[in-house]
Amino acid sequence: MNWKTEWKWLAGFAAAFFAFYFLPVGAPRFDGAVTEALELTKWYTREHVLLCLVPALLIAGGISAFVSQASVMRYFGAQANKILSYGVASVSGTILTVCSCTVLPLFAGIYKRGAGLGPAIAFLYSGPAINVLAIVLTARILGFEMGLARAIGAVVFSVVIGLAMHFIFIKEEAAKAQSQADLPVPEAIRPLWQTVLYFAAMCAVLVFANWGKAGETSGFFYAVYSVKWPLTSLSALAFAFFVVRWFGADRIKIIAASSATAVLALVFHDMPVIAFSAGFIGLSWAINGEEGELGDWFSASWELSKQIFPLLLGGVFVSGFLLGRPGHEGVIPSAWVAWAVGGNSFAANFFSSIVAAFMYFATLTEVPILQGFIGSGMGKGPALALLLAGPALSLPSMLVLKSVMGAKKTAVYVALVVIMATFSGMFYGAFF
Numbered sequence: 001m002n003w004k005t006e007w008k009w010l011a012g013f014a015a016a017f018f019a020f021y022f023l024p025v026g027a028p029r030f031d032g033a034v035t036e037a038l039e040l041t042k043w044y045t046r047e048h049v050l051l052c053l054v055p056a057l058l059i060a061g062g063i064s065a066f067v068s069q070a071s072v073m074r075y076f077g078a079q080a081n082k083i084l085s086y087g088v089a090s091v092s093g094t095i096l097t098v099c100s101c102t103v104l105p106l107f108a109g110i111y112k113r114g115a116g117l118g119p120a121i122a123f124l125y126s127g128p129a130i131n132v133l134a135i136v137l138t139a140r141i142l143g144f145e146m147g148l149a150r151a152i153g154a155v156v157f158s159v160v161i162g163l164a165m166h167f168i169f170i171k172e173e174a175a176k177a178q179s180q181a182d183l184p185v186p187e188a189i190r191p192l193w194q195t196v197l198y199f200a201a202m203c204a205v206l207v208f209a210n211w212g213k214a215g216e217t218s219g220f221f222y223a224v225y226s227v228k229w230p231l232t233s234l235s236a237l238a239f240a241f242f243v244v245r246w247f248g249a250d251r252i253k254i255i256a257a258s259s260a261t262a263v264l265a266l267v268f269h270d271m272p273v274i275a276f277s278a279g280f281i282g283l284s285w286a287i288n289g290e291e292g293e294l295g296d297w298f299s300a301s302w303e304l305s306k307q308i309f310p311l312l313l314g315g316v317f318v319s320g321f322l323l324g325r326p327g328h329e330g331v332i333p334s335a336w337v338a339w340a341v342g343g344n345s346f347a348a349n350f351f352s353s354i355v356a357a358f359m360y361f362a363t364l365t366e367v368p369i370l371q372g373f374i375g376s377g378m379g380k381g382p383a384l385a386l387l388l389a390g391p392a393l394s395l396p397s398m399l400v401l402k403s404v405m406g407a408k409k410t411a412v413y414v415a416l417v418v419i420m421a422t423f424s425g426m427f428y429g430a431f432f
Contacts, residue, residue, distance in 0.1 A: 040316055040317070044313070062300075063110060065296040075088065102206075121166075128391045131391070141367055142370065153388050165409070208235060243283075313396075319395045357393040357417065358395045
């Protein structure tokens with residue numbers, strides 16, 4: 001037996017033995033953390049998998065199937081116009097109301113189709129960070145200055161971090177640009193406006209289905225919230241029409257799936273998630289087994305699901321175990337966090353950025369969490385650091401990013417977000 005190669009197995013067995021031997025089962029803190037991990041994973045599965053992740057995976061699969069590599073490279077590739085690509089990527093969050101996990105399939109879709117690292121990273125950060133509803137809620141609850149600082153910081157961050165990633169990995173980007181220059185430009189199968197409307201309908205389903213309540217009883221956001229499901233239904237009908245008319249889906253299957261969804265929406269009108277789920281199940285049934293683009297669409301979405309879904313659930317579980325849910329504690333006491341982020345020192349801002357980077361924040365939940373931390377003595381600088389690092393990062397998203405672009409690029413991206421959030425928080429805290 002060659003112990004030079006077998007010692008890793010022995011070390012693994014020993015680590016597992018001692019971990020379970022000394023497992024603090026029965027200790028209130030540990031048992032509570034396990035419960036929080038399960039509760040957070042249960043909540044994420046109920047609230048985000050069907051409404052957020054599934055539509056995002058289908059959109060990402062659609063990018064792979066229906067958007068030519070030449071089109072992605074034209075607007076986001078290594079040789080694309082930098083002002084256009086970074087400008088579009090940096091404000092994408094104003095249309096997509098997504099969290100750090102939901103944006104991952106969309107990022108993977110454009111990155112694998114040839115988007116440059118810089119614009120793709122700018123899109124990755126801005127997707128969850130520049131959420132109009134979240135910024136309005138921040139300004140209303142935490143003050144106008146904090147809301148404005150968050151909005152400006154998010155746009156600046158997306159561009160600066162994207163550019164930094166581009167220049168750090170400039171050799172790889174140059175090689176990508178050279179390889180893309182030699183690729184032939186394929187002929188368009190359909191007019192661009194048809195593809196744009198198809199994706200617009202799918203994005204509208206994603207946005208309206210996840211439109212959150214901003215804590216107000218009047219105004220534009222509340223008006224949209226009050227009719228979110230009718231708007232989702234209209235977007236889904238438009239999408240069904242486009243898929244049949246322009247992409248060749250089976251008319252009978254789509255009509256059958258749409259009819260079943262409509263019946264369920266009427267019968268279970270107080271539980272719209274049932275009809276929403278039925279719609280996507282019906283769509284999967286209609287396109288699974290098809291040849292050509294539709295088959296490629298289903299296959300690409302399924303491959304992304306296998307890559308992303310297990311990592312997300314595992315990451316959410318660990319995040320819940322360590323830090324718990326809003327209003328509940330994990331294995332790390334929230335009092336420690338509140339104590340560590342008081343004042344405006346480098347340590348306070350850095351710690352706030354680190355905690356925010358690993359904690360999972362669903363869309364809009366960062367504001368009430370932050371309100372509680374501020375009430376416990378959190379400084380304004382660390383508060384902004386949390387707002388700039390938290391929504392764009394999480395432990396689940398890091399695990400997925402590692403599988404998409406590698407450990408090195410993921411580590412650099414996380415480091416850039418944490419460092420910039422830290423110094424932005426210090427700068428903001430010094431003036432406010």
